[in-house]
Amino acid sequence: MALSHFKGRDFITTRDFTKEDLEFLLDLSSHFKSMFYGGMRKTLRDVLEGRNIALLFKKPSTRTRNSFQVAASRLGALSVYMRPDELQLARGEPIIDTANVLDRYYDGLVIRTFEQAEVEEYARYMKNPVINALTDEEHPCQAMADLLTIIEKKSRLDGLRMVYTGDVWNVCHSLITVAPVFGIDLIIAVPRGYEPLPEIWKFGQDRASRNGTRLEIVHDIREAVKGADIVYANTWWSMGKPEMEKEKRKIDFKPFTVTADIMNLAKEDAIFMHCLPAYRGNEMTTEVIEGKWSVVYDQAENRLWTEAAILAALIS
Numbered sequence: 447m448a449l450s451h452f453k454g455r456d457f458i459t460t461r462d463f464t465k466e467d468l469e470f471l472l473d474l475s476s477h478f479k480s481m482f483y484g485g486m487r488k489t490l491r492d493v494l495e496g497r498n499i500a501l502l503f504k505k506p507s508t509r510t511r512n513s514f515q516v517a518a519s520r521l522g523a524l525s526v527y528m529r530p531d532e533l534q535l536a537r538g539e540p541i542i543d544t545a546n547v548l549d550r551y552y553d554g555l556v557i558r559t560f561e562q563a564e565v566e567e568y569a570r571y572m573k574n575p576v577i578n579a580l581t582d583e584e585h586p587c588q589a590m591a592d593l594l595t596i597i598e599k600k601s602r603l604d605g606l607r608m609v610y611t612g613d614v615w616n617v618c619h620s621l622i623t624v625a626p627v628f629g630i631d632l633i634i635a636v637p638r639g640y641e642p643l644p645e646i647w648k649f650g651q652d653r654a655s656r657n658g659t660r661l662e663i664v665h666d667i668r669e670a671v672k673g674a675d676i677v678y679a680n681t682w683w684s685m686g687k688p689e690m691e692k693e694k695r696k697i698d699f700k701p702f703t704v705t706a707d708i709m710n711l712a713k714e715d716a717i718f719m720h721c722l723p724a725y726r727g728n729e730m731t732t733e734v735i736e737g738k739w740s741v742v743y744d745q746a747e748n749r750l751w752t753e754a755a756i757l758a759a760l761i762s
């Protein structure tokens with residue numbers, strides 16, 4: 447497979463890419479990471495030299511914004527970060543005009559917003575690639591960094607058991623789209639009443655039955671983590687969720703807090719993952735996120751390398 451296979455494509459959901467495509471991107475991510483730490487910073491800068499990348503973020507971000515901007519810089523591209531309230535969008539300029547204009551200036555758009563349909567709308571109007579930097583529905587760039595981190599820590603993906611707990615939302619959905627494709631058993635341990643989007647669940651179930659992996663929702667985290675290789679936690683209350691849901695969620699999710707006791711039920715060499723931001727005392731204790739199991743900062747760093755690969759493949 448060559449880089450040209452990806453040129454001009456959008457990265458809105460991993461569902462649009464084959465296992466081989468995603469493997470290629472993961473290999474490229476490792477390659478860029480090795481080049482950088484192997485002292486080849488200058489060579490890396492040729493990859494996207496002279497390119498310009500726009501970032502348009504409607505929700506806050508620490509990792510996604512910074513990792514994309516530094517990834518662009520390390521590949522030699524310029525990136526510009528914009529908030530919609532600073533643009534004429536705030537005064538009613540339609541997406542069709544904004545998208546067409548940005549397309550004339552930039553080689554690609556990285557967008558974080560609420561509706562997946564809005565990202566798709568930008569992609570419809572733009573010839574250059576549009577990359578989903580998180581919607582309510584998916585967080586595909588996070589899933590790529592998660593896969594790279596697991597490969598680095600476990601030297602494989604196939605046959606691993608991952609337990610996810612936290613809001614059944616973007617990050618969970620994206621894990622549902624990739625885990626069965628790579629032979630990972632994904633057990634989602636959440637309170638009753640928290641369900642994934644039906645179309646994402648169906649995609650995951652189809653892949654899981656085709657590939658012979660497990661994809662389940664359970665309500666007992668202690669049972670779920672037995673034999674787990676990976677325990678993955680996420681906030682109980684995602685960005686954009688109504689404030690009034692917060693207290694109910696705290697009560698519903700309380701039995702699912704990942705404690706050291708729970709980590710001790712997993713395999714001896716189990717790792718703890720979290721997309722961050724993390725809320726100590728809610729989805730996990732401080733002892734867990736700052737303890738021997740945690741790989742959360744490696745995971746956060748890998749956002750940069752997987753995004754570098756995505757940018758390079760789509761744009762160069």
Ligand code: CP
Pocket residue numbers: 506507508509510511580588721722723
């Ligand atoms: N994991 C993640 O997307 O973090 P940010 O919200 O800080 O970008």
Ligand code: NVA
Pocket residue numbers: 613615616617680681683684685721722723
């Ligand atoms: N589910 C979280 C993920 C943040 C990276 C949210 O949407 O707030």
